[in-house]
């Protein structure tokens with residue numbers, strides 16, 4: 001019998017063309033100097049993405065209407081919908097894991113008719129249009145102190161369930177799962193990281209590359 005296959009995709013900068021959270025904070029945080037210091041502390045590993053995101057939300061001067069109009073312009077990788085069709089035809093599980101916010105992932109998946117795809121992300125708390133804070137339903141400091149929603153644990157669970165895990169990502173939050181996945185598709189920062197750490201990976205530019213390379217390796 002053919003092995004069960006799970007394709008795990010990062011969201012920001014992988015499915016969505018931009019890093020939405022990052023770009024949004026860049027636009028709506030008023031104290032830019034403080035924000036840049038915060039990001040620097042995060043980049044060098046002094047604070048976790050949980051601490052960083054909590055602080056960013058606290059510094060935010062926007063409501064959900066502002067967020068809606070910001071994400072309204074967002075585009076997906078032009079081949080992502082075709083890729084989802086391909087996964088469905090082949091009976092591969094496809095799931096999104098994000099250390100960003102559920103709010104815009106949900107919004108955009110619905111907008112592009114892909115609301116059936118499961119995702120796990122951090123939770124933006126809001127009511128009556130006001131942004132109140134952020135919660136971390138998947139936070140697990142036992143496994144990782146650097147992420148808010150560490151993707152490594154989700155990948156390990158899938159492997160324990162017998163899945164061959166294919167990971168597709170571009171950035172910092174993809175470092176933890178990359179080491180534990182069976183096959184890694186990498187671009188941008190994740191690509192440099194995999195090269196540095198000698199993690200086996202396949203470079204990609206878009207989801208058509210992922211489909212083609214995966215099919216070639218699996219002789220579909």
Ligand SMILES: [Mg+2]
Nearest residue numbers: 010012013171
């Ligand atoms: Mg990303």
Ligand SMILES: [Zn+2]
Nearest residue numbers: 144147150176
């Ligand atoms: Zn982690």
